[in-house]
Amino acid sequence: MSKKTILHLCADIGSDSRYYDLDEDYNVIKIGVDIGVENYFPNVDIHGIIANPVCTEFSTVAGFDKIGDFEKGMLMVNHCFRIICMSNPKWWVMENPNRGNLKKLIGKPKHTYQPWQYGSPWTKDTALWGSFNMPKPTHSNQKDVIQTPDLWVRKGRSIACLTYLHKSAIKHMPEYSWCADRILAEKSDTGIRSMCSDGFARQFKLCNL
Numbered sequence: 001m002s003k004k005t006i007l008h009l010c011a012d013i014g015s016d017s018r019y020y021d022l023d024e025d026y027n028v029i030k031i032g033v034d035i036g037v038e039n040y041f042p043n044v045d046i047h048g049i050i051a052n053p054v055c056t057e058f059s060t061v062a063g064f065d066k067i068g069d070f071e072k073g074m075l076m077v078n079h080c081f082r083i084i085c086m087s088n089p090k091w092w093v094m095e096n097p098n099r100g101n102l103k104k105l106i107g108k109p110k111h112t113y114q115p116w117q118y119g120s121p122w123t124k125d126t127a128l129w130g131s132f133n134m135p136k137p138t139h140s141n142q143k144d145v146i147q148t149p150d151l152w153v154r155k156g157r158s159i160a161c162l163t164y165l166h167k168s169a170i171k172h173m174p175e176y177s178w179c180a181d182r183i184l185a186e187k188s189d190t191g192i193r194s195m196c197s198d199g200f201a202r203q204f205k206l207c208n209l
Contacts, residue, residue, distance in 0.1 A: 003027040004047035007087065009037050009080050013179050016050045016095065016196040019205040037079040046087035048132075048208060051080040051094040052194065053102075074105060091132040091208050095196070097163075098127035113137070116145045116159060118199030120175065124162040135203035148172050167192045175199075 005027045008017040012032035020026040026047075031040045037053075053076040077094075084092050096102045098112045109127035116123060117137035128134070139145055142159055150172040151160040160169075170176050170183045175198035183191045 001025070005029060005044055007031070007042065007046050007049045007083070007089070009040075009049065009051040009083060010053050010076065011050070013182055013191065013195075015176070015179070015198070016052060016201055016204075018178075018196075018198070019202050020048075023205070037076060037083065040079075040083060042083060042087045046089045047091075049084055049087060049089045049092040051084070051092070053077045053080055053094070053096065073102070077102070077106065091130070093128055093130040093132045093204075093208075096127055096129075098125040100127075103127060110134070113200065115162065115197035115200065116142050118197045118203060119145060120197040120199055121145050121147045122151065122160040122162045122165075124193075124197075132204075133207040135200065135207045138199060138203065148174075162195070163193055165189070165192055 003024075003026055006017055006020045006029070008014050008028055008030045010032065011017065011030045012034075014021060014028065014030050017028050017030070021028045029044075031037055053073070080094060098109065103109055106129065109129050110132075111128045111134045113126050113128070113134075114123050115126070117139050118135075119138055145159075147159070151169055152165060153160050154164060167183050167186060167189045170180045170192050173180075176183065176192075176195060183195075
């Protein structure tokens with residue numbers, strides 16, 4: 001039986017595709033900064049695609065919204081769409097912050113979710129576009145999620161927000177122990193802030209085989 005190939009675009013660490021990577025029935029190809037989606041042309045049969053185009057240009061978070069180069073941001077998004085169209089996968093999903101500006105450019109997302117709905121003790125309002133099966137949340141209330149007391153929580157909030165965490169916080173996030181050294185070695189906090197909820201990644205794989 002041949003392996004199913006999952007293409008993970010704009011990915012270096014690959015938290016979204018982790019559970020496909022751990023399954024011997026799948027082969028995960030990550031296209032990150034070393035290759036660049038603009039340089040990639042699929043030459044194998046692709047079963048599924050996960051795309052995480054860099055969200056900096058679409059961000060509305062204080063500090064990032066001063067960049068706002070939509071044309072630059074859409075260059076990467078359009079290359080992701082090019083690869084998706086060329087591959088004609090069984091399923092595909094594109095992820096970006098729900099509070100960002102990408103939805104103004106490509107339309108309303110198919111689904112949105114919060115990491116705490118899948119057991120991760122933090123928030124990160126996430127939007128998903130594509131053709132895929134959305135996993136049902138495993139938690140319906142933030143209070144039911146096991147909290148991590150060492151994570152920094154903004155004043156007035158009851159739970160940490162991934163968007164505002166420093167990369168050093170990875171030491172207090174057990175679900176990312178497998179990639180903590182890589183996150184800590186990065187020059188910025190972008191890596192930790194872009195991580196997919198481990199619980200969501202697990203449930204997504206179960207719904208999209």
